[in-house]
């Protein structure tokens with residue numbers, strides 16, 4: 005589904021992502037791990053089209069999307085959440101999520117000003133998709149609450165709902181369980197499983213090892229921008245390079 | 261004198277005028293760029309602090325019968341205090357607000373200061389007295405003592421500022437923050453104090469520039485508007501937050517204006533700065549000296 | 554359905570009030586104050602689209618107001634055009650110029666954008682101020698014709714001009730309202746909130762910013778043309794950056810990003826300035842600090858008052874929210890664990 009080859013991103017003298025290749029099978033869960041500053045978020049930014057790569061190639065569903073901008077990637081079916089949720093805190097959850105389906109609509113300014121039939125139909129459709137997504141992530145009853153009043157966990161769910169409203173095939177979740185307590189993390193893990201059960205493909209970045217180990221079908225390990233290992237949780241767990249590069253990080257994660 | 265000699269004299273005279281005006285531009289732009297570098301606030305009120313400095317000195321000279329140098333010092337001191345107040349009362353509360361909010365607040369301060377000057381001193385043009393009105397002749401060139409004073413004082417101030425930024429702990433901290441923000445944390449000086457000090461220096465420099473130059477020009481409540489807009493052009497061209505950029509940019513712009521004004525059109529002289537800005541940002545949207553990503 | 558009925562009744566009442574106003578306020582001077590407030594409000598609606606909706610501080614608005622005003626006035630004076638085609642031309646010119654400026658200015662970011670648009674505004678102002686041959690410089694243009702008449706109905710009377718401007722105001726509010734509540738409008742709000750997120754959910758950010766910018770310049774241009782036709786004379790001072798700052802003031806007092814804000818702000822500021830001596834003499838001595846205080850303590854302006862009240866109520870319900878949330882998530886969580 006997703007095919008990354010020799011992907012490199014250079015910031016000045018720093019190679020944040022350095023010659024990384026991997027691929028993602030449909031309907032699986034891939035975890036990307038690595039110490040702080042390893043280049044995980046940058047990798048997501050490259051895949052999602054938010055940053056242009058310095059070198060390398062990205063293919064999504066057989067199509068070369070290396071230079072596609074972010075809004076084009078969203079249209080092609082990649083949704084993402086950010087390490088810190090960027091939701092608009094003053095608006096309600098529903099108002100935040102409604103906009104997610106806009107990319108599948110065609111109304112422009114003129115339709116809006118004359119209140120055309122198409123615009124009304126598409127508004128309704130966006131609203132329905134938003135409710136559907138909120139129902140999926142389990143926060144439909146919070147639809148009319150301002151985002152700033154809901155919990156961290158609910159915000160993460162709302163961010164996923166916004167992604168789902170774009171009707172994606174692949175979801176990129178950057179530290180979706182960051183800042184959540186163990187119980188909340190457990191529940192979000194349940195949500196990720198549910199996503200895959202419903203046919204979505206998930207890639208996620210995470211520091212919490214138990215979450216990575218129990219969810220991921222495959223794990224990719226980054227260190228200083230380079231991919232130092234890839235495999236099933238068992239393979240990665242036993243990989244000596246990983247243990248060496250990651251020892252501090254793993255100990256840190258275990259302590260969380 | 262032959263034709264060529266006349267042309268040369270004219271050119272030299274324009275260069276001289278450019279250097280005088282450039283000294284003022286640089287001093288104002290220096291303060292603006294420091295404030296921008298340290299706090300990321302494009303302070304639209306900066307030109308009006310400059311204006312206020314001139315009026316304070318005018319008041320001290322005419323109503324309080326100070327002589328020139330004490331009046332200059334008095335204006336600088338008052339403006340340092342005003343700068344501190346503005347920082348504490350207006351910008352400090354907006355540290356965490358969206359970027360545009362601080363900009364809008366600075367517009368509010370600007371409108372207030374202009375109205376204040378108008379309420380106290382009236383809307384008319386005023387002439388600031390100076391003991392340095394004599395005209396000196398250097399060959400065929402003529403220059404007033406005041407003009408020389410502007411140039412010399414500006415250079416002295418730039419040297420002093422440079423010493424302060426390079427040789428003192430807190431100065432180094434200010435420069436570190438201004439030029440590359442991450443460095444600040446390393447020095448360990450509270451950022452609140454850095455912000456206050458930066459504002460104080462910037463306002464003081466503005467007052468100094470104003471008191472130096474207004475005997476040549478005239479005083480009026482809106483005198484800060486054109487100056488601040490040109491100072492923005494200078495610091496964008498010189499790199500926002502860059503100290504050498506502000507100094508160099510100030511002189512280059514002033515020279516371009518005086519030479520362009522003489523040879524193209526005085527009517528459109530003021531246009532030069534803005535046309536250059538639009539041109540350069542159209543070609544390089546992140547400015548001339550953007551760090552490459 | 555009930556709140557909708559109320560809203561409709563309220564809007565109808567306001568519309569009728571607007572229609573009846575010049576019949577009630579028959580004093581010509583007061584009428585002029587109101588009409589000028591309307592005109593500046595129209596321009597401020599434009600600023601609201603770029604600043605309030607999209608989050609970009611564009612400081613060239615008065616310049617575009619001037620472009621509209623001088624385009625219309627010059628076409629009428631020099632080429633003997635009628636008001637209406639001249640107004641259309643003003644719209645087109647400010648749209649086209651706005652589009653050209655949008656292409657280059659929107660490539661800059663953050664403060665650079667504000668400074669770039671400031672420079673554009675200053676250039677427009679200086680050209681209008683200095684190009685004596687065309688604009689008559691500081692003296693300005695006099696004898697600009699008004700809207701003329703439609704059949705037997707003269708629009709050049711005070712009353713006629715009032716209704717012309719009023720109709721444009723209503724259209725401006727309508728566009729602002731429907732944009733605010735439409736999918737493209739939501740896209741602009743998404744950009745204001747976070748460009749990265751907006752892009753990530755498929756919003757072509759640059760295209761929408763251009764749309765917002767061009768709308769803002771079109772509003773400014775039309776307001777300028779109305780101004781020229783209404784006043785009958787025109788000077789470069791209405792194109793100076795101070796006028797942009799005035800719009801900013803209206804917007805902040807009325808409520809940035811809101812529908813009522815621009816009109817509310819323009820009316821309040823105009824009335825206070827005209828009718829209270831103290832405001833007349835020391836206008837900015839008061840409004841300057843008001844602007845600062847608003848942006849610090851009350852960035853939503855007057856139009857946000859009802860929302861703040863609702864918000865207080867919402868805060869009271871915060872505990873209830875937490876409970877609803879716990880129930881919802883817990884429920885969905887266990888359902889998944891079972892699946």
Ligand SMILES: Nc1ncnc2c1ncn2[C@@H]1O[C@H](COP(=O)(O)OP(=O)(O)OP(=O)(O)O)[C@@H](O)[C@H]1O
Nearest residue numbers: 015018020038039040041042043044045046047087
């Ligand atoms: N826009 C940028 N410009 C310059 N350097 C950047 C930029 N974005 C990231 N970097 C640098 O690239 C490196 C990788 O950053 P990245 O955010 O991808 O790490 P990460 O693996 O996501 O870390 P974390 O676990 O802390 O989220 C870091 O050294 C970071 O400072």
Ligand SMILES: [Mg+2]
Nearest residue numbers: 044045046087
């Ligand atoms: Mg990261």
